[in-house]
Amino acid sequence: MSNTRKVTIKAFRFNAETDYLPYYKHYEMEVGKDELILDLLNRIKWEHDGSFSYRRSCRHGICGACAIKVNGKATLACKQNAMELLDLFDNELVFEPSSKKRVVKDMIIDKKDFWDKHAAVQPYVVADIDPHPKHETKQSIEEFNKFLDSDLCIQCGACHYSCPSLEANPDYLGPAALNAAYRFTIDPRDHAGRERLELTAEPGIGVWDCVKCFECAEACPKDINPIEKITKLHNMQFEQDVAVPNVATRHAEGFVRSIKKHGFLDEADIVVYSEGYLGMYKHLKTAMKMMKAGKIHWNDGLPWVDNVPKSKNLDEIQKLIKISQTHKL
């Protein structure tokens, strides 16, 4: 196999000061096996067009400046080998900024929303520090390991700008800020945990707007797995009694209620239980349509009718819930 490959790069070009619309420009080059995406960005600028703009600084995966999207994949340019992506996407690479709607010039975006949300979760240890301590404040390895990987975040924005929920709801904190909220809430030195958990429990802002698409887990160049931290925040809200009954928390807790009764989820009951009878009016039209198509039956969801299929050996399931459930709403 040859050590170089002929590649066409389609690069997103836009200058907010002079252009009415963005456009794509093609660049052809031979790419070597050790070249990084950052090398290709440099070569566009140095060999083809000096006006091509992008952020770069450390070149070793720690400053988080050079995050872009290549063929839709969130990519930290200085960490990503170009050949690997050519294997994934054949021989055409499309370079785009992390978020097209926030573009200032070419690959450079305005990350204000990212930093605002990051700041909102108080991304630091909140504590009264004794300036003259008599002995050191120790942390066990176990305590440290709980936040170790979440602490590796470099604020590149790869997960934030891959999150579809954020694009639909600009108030949602998003995976990077929620990871930071987890990082400091789980730190035993910190005293602002409850405040952070309350913020992340808020409907429309916090963890309940996560659509569970795992885009953030896939996007993170530091393998942090932000959605895993979002799940931990969910759990902590229940464990620490921050969760208040609302449609989202009742929906999560309602699964236990259903599984206890049937082993399976009672699809009609979970909606009624989460929304309450008054909240059901929103779903009546859909319910009628589903009934017409035979997807639900007229008596589903009525508390005195039970026609949901049951798991065999339901008694086992009920016993396991009894002995394994760790908390209640």
Add this chain to the structure above:
Amino acid sequence: MSKLKYALFTGCTAKQSTPELLSSTLAVAEKLGIEITILEEASCCGASHLQDFDEFLAHVLNARNICYAEKLGLTMITICNTCQLNSAMTKHALDTDPKLKARVNEKLAEVGLEYKGTSEIKHFLYCLIDEYGLENIKDKVEVPLSHLNIAPFYGCHNIRPSELHHTSNGGENPYNPTSLDRLIDALEGHPVDYDHKNKCCGFHVELQANHTSEVLAGNAMVDAIDNNADIMVTPCPLCHLKMDTYQDDVGKVIGRDIELPVLHMPQMVALALGCTPKEIGLNFHVQKATHLTA
């Protein structure tokens, strides 16, 4: 080829709001000579929501489901992306964390079960493609789908996080998945190429973040329609429910009239294998799909 045998974890929707998913899965299996044992003991996988409330309990219940496949000595197959991911997450957690496995087994011992980690977990889509084989499916096509432009909608939980699908569940590139496209090709349909094929449908926030949910489903459906899709096909019944039953509401939010039948993957295969309309269950769709067998 020796006869393929699987233990089927149906999940909740196939037993309730999407009976057509179960009937078409069994019809495809029969046509292809695949032997399926339904795990009638199985419970709900938690659907990623029980996990938010009580992660340990979710692991215990999912481990119990897997125990029953292990007892049969079979691969556990799923017909729902979310069942697939939640079961695979438990398997991964238990297989890599001996302490957690011991804690879970302590509970399971109370009902006479033990999780060993001997069964693989795989979505039916990848059984068909990787184990039965596309070439063999091609040979069985009776009604080619050459009259249809079909938009493949992959569903998040079969392709992300990729580390949980690498070894036993297709190993797709989540940024460029190909299995459904190849399956549509094998059935002689025309796969529609569109940006949103690997994106989220919004199902999981339907109740608490309705607007987000409608926007995500709408973006995907409008993208498919604008690329000339006649129908959409998905391996996930939750994606199906979101896009089929909420089509009107989604259309209102996105500002477009949307009319797009959304088929389950096994329904599409069954259609091409010449199964009866009853087996395919197209009458169970909110967005009319019965004309597809005419």
